[in-house]
Amino acid sequence: MGYNDPIDVMTFLDHFDQHKATVLDVRGQAESQPFLEKYGERWINIPQPELAKRFTELAKVENMCLICDTGPRSYEAQLFLKAHGIANTRNIQGGYGMLRKSNPDF
Numbered sequence: 001m002g003y004n005d006p007i008d009v010m011t012f013l014d015h016f017d018q019h020k021a022t023v024l025d026v027r028g029q030a031e032s033q034p035f036l037e038k039y040g041e042r043w044i045n046i047p048q049p050e051l052a053k054r055f056t057e058l059a060k061v062e063n064m065c066l067i068c069d070t071g072p073r074s075y076e077a078q079l080f081l082k083a084h085g086i087a088n089t090r091n092i093q094g095g096y097g098m099l100r101k102s103n104p105d106f
Contacts, residue, residue: 005090005091009092009102010102013106016042016065024044024064026048026077028047032047044061046058048073051081063088064090066091067095068095071092074095
């Protein structure tokens with residue numbers, strides 16, 4: 001596979017609804033907070049600037065889907081995690097912007 005392991009929004013929503021995915025949100029705490037409250041352990045927030053110091057927290061997370069606002073930060077996070085041996089990630093295509101457009105109630 002290439003560097004980017006994407007997942008389209010509709011497939012992500014299906015997996016998340018079936019509890020088959022955990023989200024790593026690399027946006028800031030303020031952006032992530034509503035999702036942390038709503039989804040609990042299924043939504044992890046490690047802002048991208050903190051990822052290098054905190055990535056070991058993710059070692060046991062399975063089926064991890066990465067999200068940011070539009071995709072570039074989560075892609076960079078995916079590359080970083082792969083370089084550090086965490087390869088069980090999928091990058092949500094279009095990020096939160098596409099997720100919100102596809103499912104405004106999410």
